[in-house]
């Protein structure tokens with residue numbers, strides 16, 4: 001799966017680091033129990049940074065989960081500065097050693113710790129082969145930053161993020177993620193691209209930030225309301241509103257049902273577009289809180 005090795009010193013200086021050699025030099029096997037699946041397919045590694053939108057600001061790129069640095073190496077080629085977060089102290093030490101020159105000249109910062117607990121720096125884009133165990137939590141820490149994201153997820157998770165209303169994958173994750181940007185699956189990555197291979201296929205997802213094409217006054221109420229209605233996805237919106245006041249925080253759900261139009265009340269959550277949710281949330285905010 002690796003590209004031919006360069007045969008002159010000049011070519012070697014330009015060539016990206018070989019992912020298999022990086023694993024050998026790090027001297028450890030990826031541990032699936034710690035979400036360690038290292039990318040070893042050069043072609044996939046080469047494409048990932050290219051999925052950033054053309055006008056993306058690459059002055060400071062964040063990478064969550066650096067591993068043995070195969071993607072870090074590619075990011076250092078397109079970014080002015082990279083910050084990489086790695087929880088495993090052995091890998092963080094290896095990254096500091098392998099990229100000593102870049103650490104020294106200030107182009108690379110290695111942050112050792114849990115990406116969910118550390119204070120993340122200001123960054124202009126995030127490109128990561130994420131630890132799948134924290135996919136949801138880390139994504140919802142990244143989305144409100146309003147910068148382009150190129151992230152690897154388990155296939156099912158990525159497809160749910162990008163799903164459109166009316167499809168079986170569409171749900172709370174789709175509405176909440178698409179609230180912050182345009183979400184696209186840009187590549188499916190087979191298990192064999194990783195070492196060790198994960199149990200399921202993966203996808204690369206691009207999020208291009210934009211304002212939603214609807215308005216909501218209270219973002220956190222909107223997201224809670226969407227969450228509440230999807231807990232009752234098989235029920236009509238009418239019953240969903242009535243049954244989930246404890247989640248959405250509505251004090252008078254009946255007033256919302258009285259104010260909403262009949263066509264909306266008969267729908268189910270999976271058929272509601274993000275802007276229909278927003279309109280209903282605005283109404284609920286006015287009449288039922």
Ligand SMILES: C[S@@+](CC[C@H](N)C(=O)[O-])C[C@H]1O[C@@H](n2cnc3c(N)ncnc32)[C@H](O)[C@@H]1O
Pocket residue numbers: 034035036037038039040064065066067068069070071072085086087088091113114115116129130131132134
């Ligand atoms: C899927 S691997 C990707 C490694 C590398 N970027 C690559 O593409 O080969 C995910 C990495 O995230 C690290 N990791 C796992 N949980 C983490 C967390 N909560 N915070 C930061 N890093 C974490 C793992 O140790 C592992 O190195």
